[in-house]
Amino acid sequence: MAVAETAGIAPVLGFALVGVLGVGSQWLAWRLRLPAIVLMLLAGLAVGPGLGVLDPSEDFGSLMQPMLAIAVAIILFEGGMTLNFESLSDAATGVRRLVLVGGPLGWAASSAALHWGVGISWETSAVFGGIMIVTGPTVIAPLLRQARLKRRPAALLQWEAIFNDPVGALAAVLAFEIVVVMQNAESASAAAVDMAVGIVGALVLGIAGGWGLSRAFRNALVPEYMKVPVLFVLLLMVFALSDALLHESGLLAVTIMGLWIANADLPSYAELRRFKEHATILLVSGIFILLAANMSRETLASLDWSAALFVVVVILLARPLPVLAALAFSNIPWRERLLVAFTGPRGVVLVAVAGLFGERLSALGVSDGDRVAPLAFALVAATVVLHGFTLTPLARLLGLTATETPGVMIVGGSRWSTALGMALRKLDLPVLIADPNHAHLRQAREAGLDTFWGDILSEAAEHKLDFVTYDKVIAATDNDAYNTLVATDLAPEFGREHVFQLKRMRHASARHALPATLGGQKIGADESYFEANARLADGWEIRVTKISAEFPLEQWREKNPEAIVIADLGPHGTLRLRGPEDKVKDTEGTRLVVVAPKRQERAEDRRDENGNDTMKSVAAKG
Template identity: 60%
Template sequence: MAVASEVAGLGPVNAIALVGALGVGSQWLAWRLRMPAIVLMLLAGLIVGPGLGIFDPARDIGPLMKPMISIAVAIILFEGGLTLDFHSLREARVGVRRLVFIGAPLGWALSAAALHYTAGLGWAASSVFGGIMVVTGPTVIAPLLRQARLQQRPAKLLQWEAIVNDPVGALAAVLAFTVVLVMADTATVGEAVTEFSLGIGVATILGLAAGWGIAQGFTRGVVPEYMKVPVLFTVLVAVFAASDAVLHESGLLAVTVMGVVIANAELPSYDELRRFKEHATVLLVSGVFILLAANMDRDTLFAMEWSTLGFIIVVILLARPVTVMVSLLGSDVPMKERILIALTGPRGVVLVAVAGLFAERLVELGYDDASKIPALAFALVAATVVWHGFTLAPLAGWLGLTADRASGVLIVGGSRWSTALAKALQDAEMPVLVVDRNRSRLRSAREAGVRTYYGDILSEDAHNTLDLVPFEKVIAATDNDAYNTLVATDLAPEFGRENVWQIARSREESRRHTLPVTLGGRELGSGRTHRELSSLMLQGWRFGRTNLTDDYTLEQWEADRPDGVPMMELFENGSVRLLGPEHPPREKSGVTLLAMLPPKEDSTSRD
């Protein structure tokens, strides 16, 4: 009873603080443990909610919970729309089109059949919930793809299918619900069709108009830079609310269309918007999953029967595989990729949020069996998240669809020094790529058998065609200090600032030429500039690898090679640690030290 009295005092502020701490804390812990973040978030919500009874969203947050979840889902779908840059769909276009136009209707029908025959729902509730089950959850797919490190095409197929099918699934549920309304004699067929068509039309027009208006306003400087994100957020919520007022859940379509328009408008400030929405999505996904898990009551959880387990098995092992295989039949998607996609279909936030809403409305219309929908939705999300979270990476590895797991190095700037470094890394069986805007500078790398890319690493073509999954580290090593700084600054949010390095800039005596610490990357090596490194290569310096052991330590290496310049530490698991003036090598056995060595010391390296 003492616990109950303390719990009763948990107010909205404390509740929201708890949600934030649990959500972000789960994401951080998952990153440290290399586990699926969604799994930990579900566990955290279940523990503080139905487990210990510390947090009850309906009690502690009250009537604000549903609007909060609705707006959060809208922002998440808008974020999904912002990733739909049509230029990046080249390799996956046919597959995505088939998964949407063939897969969505077929998946709807198979899901409804699974609900009726295994979970025992009537056809009315099954048809509505079956439409929602079309969604595969972009908020769940994204972290799973980061963890599994899939090859580019299957990853894009899964990502695009999830993003596009999210609003499609919600609209399928709306369509099924209008049919149920007609069957319940609450509306005529004409009224239902008119309302549905009007809602879809308004949602599409609002999304297109809002996206075009934002793009024009930002491009023409109508909105100042510091107000772009607040204006975007305000318009987003307004569009969602206006569309939803015409037809419930059509707001999901409106915000998705708005995001797609902005994503393809080639805005100069798009990177800032993308980074903001990525940060917002991390917070929102964390919060929504904690809220939904904590909102489950014990009676509902314990009420799950064997039929629930049978329903989940049928969906994962029958409905999803049949949907994908039929959709991709006759396409150019290889069979291995079809198998991977067929066995990967995690459900997420939209499914649980929208299912709960329609369940309430169906019960109000007299369909009592719809009361089972929230529990089934939660069980399906939890089961698919946990199942795919632990099986996607092994399955991709078994099918040979995993990108190289070694921590590869991306070198920007072709030169004799870059080629020598790339060749040394390649000899150590590490993925490496040399990029340069000048084809002639890549000649020595090509002759050495090193993989190269001719073009600007910051270009749209590089963004759309280069598979950067195998590369964890970036070294900006051109002869232009300003460009090196630009590359390091631009790629830092994507790779992580701790993974972006550059060769030393030319020394400037005047403080007027000193750049702030927020620009550029970490300094590599001994602080030598491009000119100095090129000069050393002309003098005969080379790269050498030395295995450090208990018998041959770092101290002995330094004594044997006083002029050697440590550049990297290579580990047995394929990872790499770059070295510099502020990040010296560490005394550790079992590490291979990669260093620049003068001619007289090159021959003494112990490979």
């Protein structure tokens, strides 16, 4: 009730507003193909210091800090759950160097930038410099999703962000304890003991939580419907107990717990991680709205030229130099070193922890402790906007994007798969054909298509293939049950609207009908594996046709009445796989992938430079 009495807006309405703005910003960013973090930051500033509609500190009162702490803990735990050691592969050396060498060097460089660049005291610089090690998984994850980087640079940025989050917080704790000892003349040995106990306690609690949860789930001590609730309760307990031993050590504990679970090979791991990802999206959205809205106009007005100088020094010197020094003489190519060095967005942990220690420094009598929070917000805002707009172009310039335009993964090698793959390759799209049977891939290999021999659902596929290169999947093996399994399993990752499947042989039977939650979308003429391949054996082919002003869709249809559209590539490079009921837009420049009867070309017929049909390509037979 105390919160409601002091609030300018009802707490329930405030929560709803934060949710709508956060998720709405993410959706709008997806529609406009803009960095989601930037839109969330702008939305928070608009409703907070801009319009004064939401003031989180007043509206939520004492609930604000606990909410942020728990949200950050859950985000770091989910980040730890993504860190399977097998996914490190050739990035392991770089990650170790970034954490063990780059972390301390970054601490020193950031502290120096604060002291000599902004004129802040060494006490405040040391504490704030430790926090600045953090690059923030809350920001890195959306940026990686948008930039579609190759595997190793993406792994370097992701692992560094997640590991350095708790490391940065603990560095700030260490520096703060030293300041406390200097201010109060307390025993340095007592402070060191407290620090050691806190870190060891966090490690023990994190390992114990992960080990205990894994054992309980593997031995069926927790029913399936209670696994997620039990996971959340244990996560909160580990975080709270560790934080009680040493403030901010709870971040380390939950990261270790998530890391343990990620490498425990749990049967239910995929479902747990998927739910955590959904929760993290909601939390990241809410946190950024809250932190931006919590900035007062006075705080923003206090940012002067020295704050701008501080941001520039950090982006151009304090971040790149430690990273380049840490990765020197390693197996990481120079292009990847540059990308990592000039990609250091800060996120919610920096703002939350910096605000906390700024208040504590001021309480100790450190005169410039109150400058920490506004500088932290300035750094977060600047790096979020900068890297949100520059990461993709920079990665493209350095040749580190997985692909310019995402392609198609075809599961199942056959004559039909090879013909479709060759047609898609004419559109300059990445194509991969995967099959557990090596012999089924012979035609695809001979055609020069990329292939994967193995189960596409295996861990080997996850670790060896850059799934980010493809955004559509076609399940096209001769096994209907396996096609359904592939489509169902990959649908949450690729999106149900991007997963397709050849028709099942017995789909019309009520006894064999499947619910809508299983399987993929229809494609082409909605044929089975045997029908699709038999059509090609009977004299049909898969080819590419270009629609133009001289050769519109209607005219093409008149000349090719039997042709079936499988896909179309719009003039802006958007590929759409088509089902039997989907209509093709008559847009100039659109290229169609169709299955149609073969034909013989007359001598005067022409083909454009890409091998596409033109208006003069007239079927002589078929």
